[in-house]
Amino acid sequence: MRLPWNEIRPRAAAFAKKWAGKGYEKGETQLFYRDFFDVFGVPVQRVAQFERPVKALDAGKSGFIDLFWKGVLLVEQKSKGRDLASAREQALDYFPGLKDSELPRFLLVSDFQNFELKDLVTDASVSFALAELPKHVEKFGFILGVEKRAFDDQDPVNIKAAELVGKIHDRLEESGYTGHDLEVFLVRLVFCLFADDTGIFEPRESFLDYLQHRTQDDGSDLGPKLALLFQTLNTPEDRRNSTLDEDLARFPYVNGQLFSDAISIPSFDAPTRKLLLEACEFDWAGISPAIFGSLFQSVMDAKERRAQGAHYTTEKNILKVIKPLFLDALWAEFRRLDALRSDRRKRLLEFQQKLGTLRFLDPACGCGNFLIIAYRELRTLEIEVLRALRGKSDQLEADTAVLSVVDVDQFFGIEFSEFPARIAETAMWMMDHIMNNRLSLEFGQSYARIPLRKSPTIKHGDALEMDWAEVLSPERCSYVLGNPPFIGSKFQSPEQRAQVRRVANLGGSGGSLDYVAAWFILAGRYVGARPIGIGFVATNSITQGEQVAQLWPLLFEQSKLEIAFAHRTFAWGSDARGKAHVHVVIIGLARAEHAPPARRLYSYEDINGEPFESVHSVLSPYLFDASQLANPHVVVAEVSRPVNGLPRLLSGSQPIDGGHYVFTPDERRAFLRLEPEARPLFRPFVGAEEFLNGGERYLLFARDASPETLKRLPMVRERVAAVRTFRRTSKREGTQQLADTPTLFQVNVIPDSTFLVVPEVSSERREYIPIGWLEPPVIPSNLVRVMEQATLGQFGLLTSAMHMSWMRHIGGRLKSDYRYAIGLVYNTFPLPAGGTAVLAQIEPMAQAVLDARAEHREATLADLYDPDTMPSALRRAHQALDRAVERLYRKAPFKTDRERAEYLLGFYEKMVSPLGVGAAPRRGTRKPRG
Numbered sequence: 060m061r062l063p064w065n066e067i068r069p070r071a072a073a074f075a076k077k078w079a080g081k082g083y084e085k086g087e088t089q090l091f092y093r094d095f096f097d098v099f100g101v102p103v104q105r106v107a108q109f110e111r112p113v114k115a116l117d118a119g120k121s122g123f124i125d126l127f128w129k130g131v132l133l134v135e136q137k138s139k140g141r142d143l144a145s146a147r148e149q150a151l152d153y154f155p156g157l158k159d160s161e162l163p164r165f166l167l168v169s170d171f172q173n174f175e176l177k178d179l180v181t182d183a184s185v186s187f188a189l190a191e192l193p194k195h196v197e198k199f200g201f202i203l204g205v206e207k208r209a210f211d212d213q214d215p216v217n218i219k220a221a222e223l224v225g226k227i228h229d230r231l232e233e234s235g236y237t238g239h240d241l242e243v244f245l246v247r248l249v250f251c252l253f254a255d256d257t258g259i260f261e262p263r264e265s266f267l268d269y270l271q272h273r274t275q276d277d278g279s280d281l282g283p284k285l286a287l288l289f290q291t292l293n294t295p296e297d298r299r300n301s302t303l304d305e306d307l308a309r310f311p312y313v314n315g316q317l318f319s320d321a322i323s324i325p326s327f328d329a330p331t332r333k334l335l336l337e338a339c340e341f342d343w344a345g346i347s348p349a350i351f352g353s354l355f356q357s358v359m360d361a362k363e364r365r366a367q368g369a370h371y372t373t374e375k376n377i378l379k380v381i382k383p384l385f386l387d388a389l390w391a392e393f394r395r396l397d398a399l400r401s402d403r404r405k406r407l408l409e410f411q412q413k414l415g416t417l418r419f420l421d422p423a424c425g426c427g428n429f430l431i432i433a434y435r436e437l438r439t440l441e442i443e444v445l446r447a448l449r450g451k452s453d454q455l456e457a458d459t460a461v462l463s464v465v466d467v468d469q470f471f472g473i474e475f476s477e478f479p480a481r482i483a484e485t486a487m488w489m490m491d492h493i494m495n496n497r498l499s500l501e502f503g504q505s506y507a508r509i510p511l512r513k514s515p516t517i518k519h520g521d522a523l524e525m526d527w528a529e530v531l532s533p534e535r536c537s538y539v540l541g542n543p544p545f546i547g548s549k550f551q552s553p554e555q556r557a558q559v560r561r562v563a564n565l566g567g568s569g570g571s572l573d574y575v576a577a578w579f580i581l582a583g584r585y586v587g588a589r590p591i592g593i594g595f596v597a598t599n600s601i602t603q604g605e606q607v608a609q610l611w612p613l614l615f616e617q618s619k620l621e622i623a624f625a626h627r628t629f630a631w632g633s634d635a636r637g638k639a640h641v642h643v644v645i646i647g648l649a650r651a652e653h654a655p656p657a658r659r660l661y662s663y664e665d666i667n668g669e670p671f672e673s674v675h676s677v678l679s680p681y682l683f684d685a686s687q688l689a690n691p692h693v694v695v696a697e698v699s700r701p702v703n704g705l706p707r708l709l710s711g712s713q714p715i716d717g718g719h720y721v722f723t724p725d726e727r728r729a730f731l732r733l734e735p736e737a738r739p740l741f742r743p744f745v746g747a748e749e750f751l752n753g754g755e756r757y758l759l760f761a762r763d764a765s766p767e768t769l770k771r772l773p774m775v776r777e778r779v780a781a782v783r784t785f786r787r788t789s790k791r792e793g794t795q796q797l798a799d800t801p802t803l804f805q806v807n808v809i810p811d812s813t814f815l816v817v818p819e820v821s822s823e824r825r826e827y828i829p830i831g832w833l834e835p836p837v838i839p840s841n842l843v844r845v846m847e848q849a850t851l852g853q854f855g856l857l858t859s860a861m862h863m864s865w866m867r868h869i870g871g872r873l874k875s876d877y878r879y880a881i882g883l884v885y886n887t888f889p890l891p892a893g894g895t896a897v898l899a900q901i902e903p904m905a906q907a908v909l910d911a912r913a914e915h916r917e918a919t920l921a922d923l924y925d926p927d928t929m930p931s932a933l934r935r936a937h938q939a940l941d942r943a944v945e946r947l948y949r950k951a952p953f954k955t956d957r958e959r960a961e962y963l964l965g966f967y968e969k970m971v972s973p974l975g976v977g978a979a980p981r982r983g984t985r986k987p988r989g
Contacts (some may be wrong), residue, residue: 063499064197064499064500064502067099070097070099071098071196072193074094074098074192075189078094078189079189079190080172081139081171082138082172088109088126089109091136092126092136099202099203102262103126105262105268106262106264107132108128111123111124113153113156114156122152127163129161129163129340130161130162130163130164130342131164131342132166132201132202133150133163133167135166135167136168137170138170139172140172141170146170147168147175147177150166151166160340164201165178172188173188174186174188174192174195176198197500200500201344203261204256204257204258204259204263204496205257205496216342217350219341223337223341224248226334227248227335228245230331231325234326236323239322240323242477242478244322246317246478247317249485250313250485250488251266251288252338252341253348253489257343257344257489257493257496258496260310261309261311267339268306269284269307270335270336272306273304277332278326278327278329281331281332281335282325282326282327286324289318291310292313293313293314294312296308296312311509312509313511314512315484315488315510315511315514317485317511347374348486348487348489348490348493349427349428349431349432349486349490350428352425352479352482352485352486377432379645379661380647381429381433381594383624384593384594386436389414389437389440390440392410393407393410396410404448408448410444411441411444414440414464414465415464415466415469417537417538418469418470418531418535419469419536419539420471420472420530421540422530422543422578422582423522423541423542424474424479424480424483425474425479425542427472427479427484427515428542430487431486431487434465434467434470434487434490434491434494435493437465437469438465438497441464441465442494442498445501462502462506463494466491467488467515468514470487470515471518471530471536472516472530473518473522474519475520475521476519483515484517487515488511495507522543523562523577523581527581528585533586533591536591538591539582540593540595541595542595542596544574545574545575545641545643546573546574548573551574558577559574559576559577563576563613570606570609572606572609573597573598573600573601573606575598576597576606576609579597579646579648580614583620586618586620586650587650588652590650591650592623592648592649593620593648593649594645595648596643597645598642599628599872600872601644602644602646602680602682603681603868603869603870603872604872604878605697606871607694608694611692611694612692616692619650619651620650621649621651621654622646622658622677622678622679622682623659624661625647625658625682626644627644627660627670627682628663628666629644629667630666630667642875645661656676657675658674658676658677659674660672660673660675662957666875679693679964680692680694681868681960681964683957683960684961685964687961688964688965688968689972693964693967695883696887697882697887698882698886698887699886701885702970703887703894703970704890704894704895705886706847706848708845708886709808709845709846710806710844710881711806711838711839711841712758712807712838712839712840712841713804714758714805715794715797715804717785719781719782719785721759722741727757730774734774736771736772737759737772737774740759741757741759742836742838743757743837744756744838745833745837745838745840746841746843747843750816750818750829750831751818751919751920751921752919752920758838759778761775762802762803762807779802782801783801786798786801793805808838808845809838810833810834810835811835812834812847814832814833814834814846815831815832815845815847816833816843816844817844817879817885818843819841819843819879820842820876820878820879823872823875825925826924826926827937828863828877828879829923829924830858831912831920832849844879844885850902851902851906855898855902855905855908855943855944856890856944858908858940859945860941860944860945860953860956861945861948862888862944863956864957864963865884865888865889865959866879867956868956869883869884869887869964870883888963889967889970891944892948893947900943901943901944901947904939907936907940908933908936911932911933911935915930915933
């Protein structure tokens with residue numbers, strides 16, 4: 060059993076007294092370090108070796124390391140009074156002669172009377188005299204597998220550890236050992252690897268020692284030996300056989316059901332045994348349980364691991380959820396109590412007990428990342444409370460003898476897949492041990508929870524089909540948090556779409572809600588009227604586009620929730636090796652009567668950068684200030700016709716032709732070489748790509764061709780017949796009906812005069828969506844929006860910063876690019892007072908924009924509107940137009956893009972208020988109000 064620090068300190072003092080004034084390198088080094096390790100109750104011969112031969116850096120010259128503990132410690136000892144700087148240089152010269160797996164983390168140089176200890180990972184170092192050893196003895200906690208550590212989710216040690224397990228996994232799977240047994244076996248293996256380097260198994264490297272010296276080189280008996288070890292770990296010490304091998308008997312009873320289930324054990328060969336030993340030689344003390352869980356899960360899919368690297372949620376981003384959800388408030392409460400002059404101790408003890416009563420539910424917990432980080436941060440806060448209770452004394456008083464009241468059984472999760480659920484349990488225990496070690500270092504007592512007596516509750520099941528109250532009753536729950544799955548409506552399976560439809564109860568098709576929306580709805584119902592905080596990561600699509608009007612009335616009106624805090628769109632790191640990102644928001648919700656008066660909003664100038672915080676009295680579902688609105692819950696509903704007085708905007712033509720009518724330039728030339736009389740039937744076909752970047756496509760347009768003309772064009776008739784067949788054999792009934800008119804498109808927009816074009820999708824990098832004119836014989840595709848007989852003033856309005864702001868904040872996105880939706884963006888855009896009549900005032904500025912473009916006729920629109928290459932004259936023209944449009948709305952200029960959107964939403968509210976705020980207007984309503 061590991062010695063407590065309260066016993067180690069007097070042993071250190073006795074050691075210092077015994078060796079005071081002594082110090083002859085040649086004769087006393089080994090005796091000195093036998094006594095030194097005995098201070099910690101660790102026999103030095105069990106972990107280290109003396110006089111390890113190694114080639115020094117100096118011309119391949121051989122030397123001897125005074126004391127070497129592979130992967131942990133290298134000691135260079137000098138006689139009393141010798142220069143420690145030269146000793147340090149000599150020690151570093153040995154490093155090139157060591158294998159990577161042998162490189163130590165700590166370097167110690169000493170002359171018996173002085174010590175210099177350096178952590179080669181963190182670069183932290185400490186120097187002290189022998190007499191001061193009792194004060195600094197905790198710096199050697201690594202001897203016990205106990206050490207203070209920083210948590211760094213970018214540390215490559217996490218990836219290396221997952222790769223090692225991945226190799227073992229692949230080797231066992233190739234041998235035919237698969238499925239549930241393989242998953243359980245790997246979870247147990249990871250626990251043993253972690254336990255071997257962190258003090259759960261004592262002394263350190265007991266597991267490695269057992270495998271190295273008690274199993275055959277060919278691996279033939281490794282499986283049975285591991286089975287016996289797992290059985291031992293699952294058996295209390297007082298129930299073990301008296302004849303149990305002493306190398307097994309030293310392993311502790313673990314409990315927690317980690318080793319209780321019966322599984323088949325794999326057979327090993329020599330290469331697989333070598334892989335396992337390589338994993339044992341790796342230093343597992345440095346891994347982050349939160350990050351490693353997801354990394355570990357990824358090893359189960361070798362193809363995904365090779366193609367993408369291992370996925371995880373960064374600790375930094377998890378903190379963006381838990382800090383405003385609960386952690387910041389708890390820290391603020393602690394600091395307030397710590398500053399009290401009366402009843403301070405009583406109040407701090409009550410606060411610690413409060414920490415032990417909090418309950419957390421993650422209904423899509425995966426490998427437990429959110430729960431693990433929340434647990435770590437709660438334990439960190441509790442340690443600060445205990446430090447405040449201790450004050451200047453060395454010990455806590457008897458009423459806090461049971462140091463920690465925060466435990467893993469306060470954490471609950473639901474996970475669809477069984478394997479991640481088991482990983483989450485194990486990773487929680489790993490984090491618990493790390494925090495117990497930290498507590499031991501802080502307060503000088505040996506604090507451990509082995510055998511495991513409490514467990515997190517991680518239920519394996521479908522959170523959309525389960526009653527969350529059966530996992531954790533809402534009466535006991537404090538916070539619901541997590542990162543539910545992101546699956547857009549178009550990518551959901553039929554079963555998932557049915558789940559969302561049932562949960563949302565929107566009727567008909569069930570709307571277009573992302574899968575993540577179902578967790579928000581169920582969380583609102585779970586919370587009821589209770590003071591439970593909710594904090595979820597979600598795709599940013601639930602705060603923009605058509606989903607806003609579908610989801611948020613359910614949360615606001617049915618569940619009576621308010622937005623307590625939010626992070627606007629930012630890039631959520633999700634790849635351990637690269638920087639694969641998805642654009643997300645974080646939403647914190649609370650029941651209206653329990654929501655904080657100050658709503659925190661985090662905004663990003665750069666989605667990959669750091670946020671800045673602002674505080675508001677109320678937040679809109681579009682994630683900006685809603686205090687100027689009569690109803691802060693107003694949402695913009697998609698409508699089929701403009702409600703603002705503007706003419707209709709249409710989607711371009713959509714052939715539905717199976718590709719038979721669309722030609723590249725080369726295909727058109729080849730066709731016309733064989734059938735030149737078909738030339739009049741080919742018309743330029745322009746979608747967003749051609750409009751923005753140039754290039755050509757052509758459309759075979761036979762709608763107006765007479766039967767006599769088609770009779771002379773057999774190749775054209777073949778294309779018409781192919782389209783008829785394609786439509787007739789379609790699975791869609793609507794497409795089948797089009798087979799009777801094969802020369803017509805599904806959508807026929809064939810302008811006969813100059814028309815305005817708005818690309819459906821445009822890069823998020825652009826400040827302005829490039830809008831412009833085309834003319835016949837061009838046929839616009841359905842990937843552009845079309846306004847016929849558009850005026851210069853209408854062009855100026857649509858290309859202005861005011862309209863761009865509305866599009867960015869209210870419209871949806873395609874991935875991260877802007878998606879211009881007619882029903883949601885154009886039809887609802889609030890015009891200034893005076894409506895379309897005032898647009899003539901901005902025509903000169905609109906023309907100036909076109910003139911500035913005309914100066915660069917060879918440039919594409921994509922080039923002109925690239926923020927890096929946009930001509931200065933064009934930019935100035937746009938800025939002048941922006942000022943002119945803004946003056947139509949109000950005299951004072953807008954300071955930010957978000958301020959424009961907030962102002963426009965107020966205009967929208969007035970425009971639709973006679974119909975009911977946020978409601979869809981009556982069909983045919985055109986006249987704007989406001």
